Amino acid sequence: MQVEEKFTYETWPAHSEKATLEAKNKFIGFWLFLGGETVLFASLFATYLALKDKVPNTSMPHAKDLFELPLTFAATMLLLTSSLTSVYAMYHMKNFAFRKMMLWLGLTALLGAGFLGLEIYEFTNYVHEGHTFTSSAFGSAFYTLVGFHGGHVAFGLLWCLTLMFRNSKRGLDLYNAPKFYVFSLYWHFIDVVWVFIFTVVYLMGMVG
Amino acid sequence: MSTYAQKKGFGATLWDFLTTVDHKKIAILYLIAGGFFFVVGGLEAMFIRIQLAVPNNDFVSAGLYNEIMTMHGTTMIFLAAMPLVFAFMNAVMPLQIGARDVAFPFVNALGFWLFFFGGVFLNLSWFLGGAPDAGWTSYASLAIASKGHGVDFYVLGLQISGIGTLIGGINFLVTIINMRAPGMTYMRMPLFTWSTFVTSALILFAFPPLTVGLVLMMFDRLFGANFFEVTMGGNTVIWEHLFWIFGHPEVYILILPAFGIFSETFAIFSRKRLFGYSSMVFALVLIGFLGFMVWAHHMFTTGLGPVANAIFAVATMAIGVPTGIKIFNWLFTMWGGSVKFTTPMLYAVSFIPSFVAGGVTGVMLASAAADYQYHDTYFVVAHFHYVIVGGVVLAILAGTHLYWPKMFGTMLNETMGKITFTLFLIGFHLTFFIQHFLGLWGMPRRVFTYLPGQGFETANMVSTVGAFFMAVGVIVLLINIIVTSARNVRVGNDPWGDGRTLEWAIPSPPPFYNFKQLPLVRGLDAYWLEKMEGKMAMTPAEPIGDIHMPNASFLPFTIALGLFIAAFGAMYHVDHKPWALPVMVIGLLVTFASMFLRSVKDDHGFHIHKEDLIEKTDKGVEA
Amino acid sequence: MANHELNSGNPRVDIEYRRKKSKEEMRYQIVSFTMMLFLTFIAFGMVAAKGFSHWFTVPIILLLAVVQVIFQLYYFMHMNQKGHEAPSLFLFTGLGVGLTAILTFMTIVWW
């Protein structure tokens, strides 16, 4: 199958994300990468858990005093929804509906940007409360873990926008379909990590 | 006129190597760079041994010794042994599974350049105010306290080259999963391919913890974080764990490919299929698996408590079992075989007693209560040089001789090979055997000197003398390489005559597309099977057709270069140098711009047309 | 849902079939999204309620997180489909390595 071949709704293969050898490679390769990312985030979680609430003096804020439910909840909703929108994008890719796919991808990026905005707002709040990257081991661990996730979101945004920009005129083909697919995997993975962050860092932090 | 042509030829060759995405050329790059760093690390080892030859020596100062010792360990592990092993994986594994290239040729090149720039960065520390001096383990309390930029070089250099290794690992995995030739089932894969597979999986899971550890240390040293700052609530034991969660699998990342090379060597030069193939595969996987459960055996004296020590001690001992399975299978591969003692085979044969000696001291170390005595003494130094030099380095030397004709199309001289072998083996045992006793007599490791009158003098002298034997052996090898390259006598497909696997079925060196037609694999040792049926070539699995090949690209180089530049900025930013931040930004821009370019510029590769392939055969250019 | 393309000779039938399949899948995905929302509500709700003991809440919210992630992996990321043997092998191995690390960090880095 030629990668640049033009397709129609009828000829579009069922598994466009795995139709060529390159695509298959990309697919497996990306999953393996996610396996490695799992260990990466696990190491960060482990570090965070070991350093949670480790502050030099008792006057400094602990997890209990910092986190706020509504903010975290809003962020969670944004990211969760963006996971669904990227599922929709893939649904339309399957059906060779390029415009719709782009629309949903755009929505995904928008929600992701919203999430990032909330996170930045949250961080500035903490800094005002004296909980900074350099104020304590707890601070370092917190910002590193949550920041790594935030960095992933930011990178995902750039990636998504680059993809959309590059392919806006081209339409779907077997060259870019795996790229879109792999991006959606990445985006879901970010959400997976976030589920554990909101549970382990925020919810468990608030429970004490 | 001819000189002009040559000059142009050199420039073109250089550009070719800077932009290549061909796994065989990348293999050569790994071999050259890794070989260079091996000599650097070896020279550092010689300085160590000279300093320790006599008590109270002042060949190097205390601080300098620590830098040399640290750089010796770091260079040897990250910049010599691993890349050399990667060289063989790149050169041989795709051929063994009958693939035209690796899954991601571009990523393959990127992996190399990241490793290379990371290594160069690390070694530039020598000229920029001092090398890292906290040991290759860089334990946090000392590393954080270390003055100057040495440890920053360590952190950033390893970070860059670590990313390269990680993506290299993923690449190998995907290649093996997706690109095997028709008929090449998992259980028909040559053991070197299997060991590449397991090793790559170890890389995939072991490098992220190292990445995290390095990030934490970088944040502490360069950006004011407090992960390891006890007064701020930090905890240095976190580093120890992260480092060893990586560090122990790392030693298996080194030894498993060595096992792979030896498995091939034993089978080839015994003219016999590997004894117990399935249990060999099983043992590989088991070693890889157990490798992740034992890291705390490096921390028995840290004070983890008796429960943890007991668990990790027993888990560690368990690794002896699968390793033993492999040892005995090799012995029984030779049993009943027709053993020919070529240079690679000499290395393989001598590997067995050497490695077993190192392995069993490993099991002694695993006995936690006794390790309280061994830990951080020369006993440990002896253990790991026995497994590393007696395992990994012997394998690299064996692989160099074994695969040299496949990589370069010419044989290394056997006589000189045997001289290198003899000198190296004698030197190796002379250097490291006695160190077991030094450790037991009370000599700690990482000491820049020792006082007279404690009974360490003779043994240290012996050890130093041994090291010189090794050095001479290595020099003979270098001469061998130069001489044979100059002579350049070409060889055919199967220069050893007993090749068993697919790589020996195609020309040496192989054409850039490897296989004109993908071969049909009909069993283990595919080429051997055909030979036994009197055929001289593989049966093709497809008609001759167009071959799709990737384009060369300069972007891997620039992506890596960008990180290299950025690392300088990040490092000098602590000194409040005004240019530091801009440099960091520029470096990152170079990297990201290259990545962006890569993603927006379509690269569909090119096709070699079927007519050209047929024509070549007719002309007899390539067999 | 199979990896291969259906081949009944009539492209329209295949397309119809595929569309139906995708629709069906999409329905599952919406259901799982709803479930995920629901689980998130419970988790946040339990913490907001403040009434429960620490020892009760923590295991439950962890469990909820795990279930949610399974939804993500199996429905959103299609791990329930064929052709995901290697991915799941490596993902779960990674998870195993990661969990061991977390376990040790929570037990033997205690001071």
Place this chain on the structure above:
Amino acid sequence: MKRLAKWRLISLFSILALILSGCGQPYLSALRPAGEVAEMQYGLMKLSTLIMVGVIAVVTVIFILVVIKFRRKDDSEIPKQVEGNHKLEILWTVIPILLLLILAVPTVADVFKLADVGKMDKKGAHKDEVVVKVRSNLYWWEFEYPDLGIVTSQELVVPTNKKVYFSLHSSDVKHSFWIPAVGGKMDTNTDNVNKFWLEFDDKKANEAGNLFYGKCAELCGPSHALMDFKVRAISQSKFDSWVSAMKDVKKPQQATSELAQQGQKIFSQSCIGCHAVTPTNATPEKARVAPNLTNFGERSRVAGILPHTKEDVKAWIKNPEKFKPGNKMTGKYPQMSDQELDALAEYLMGLKVQD
């Protein structure tokens, strides 16, 4: 006949000496265990070595057979392609497992025995147990006896034939506390306090001249190699009298000779800020930044490594950097003239608590 006997005796002794020298020095070598802990570990070493030698022997026998018997004689021979042998494979899986079990059981038992420091935390009077708080600092060691209220440095003094409990901590970077002849090491972390115990055998201590060598076993900086300490292992009664002699020093001892008095004067101007000459542990740890010199005159080394002579004391004070690169004393006090050095050395060498 007599000659022969003498020769026999001599050769016997020389063989014995050879074997013993193969075991290293009695005051330093882990192969000359001088206490319960080292004994236990030596036992494990012997057991594991035995197993390992067995393993190596088996491998070597097969190895030699193979290498000799199966050389290629005829270039056209094609051996039979054997797939494997299940019985053999089971054999070499099961036997190693058994061997490892034999090693694992005593290992685990000893790990728990060595970690048993329950007695140490016993509340109330510790009449029986000796507890030592070890604090490691860049290139010097401090030993505090919390129950006795005294502090000493560089030379640990312990009673023989009873368990001594240690709690270990570091004040700067990680070090590791190791007395090879008496028992395995334990790290001194910056994060936490580690605990373990050792026991010093009376007879073996005598053989070693009552002085064991201790080492720092964790890379800690340029002078890591020189961070030695000594252990004076003496009988309980001698220990008791040492303790009471130390306790008697309530305020700095007054020098007697004129030269020494001069030295004391210089000392109290330039040195006392860091070096204490009273053994109490009333000052907080943070303020104890240099070795306590109360009984310096009775030590066996200067700064852990130099011979204990006046010349060496002078040389040390004159330029400590020369002997221990990176040490924390260099440059913290004014340059001393030769005359001042003489005076200081005289004073310091007179700092004794026992006669």
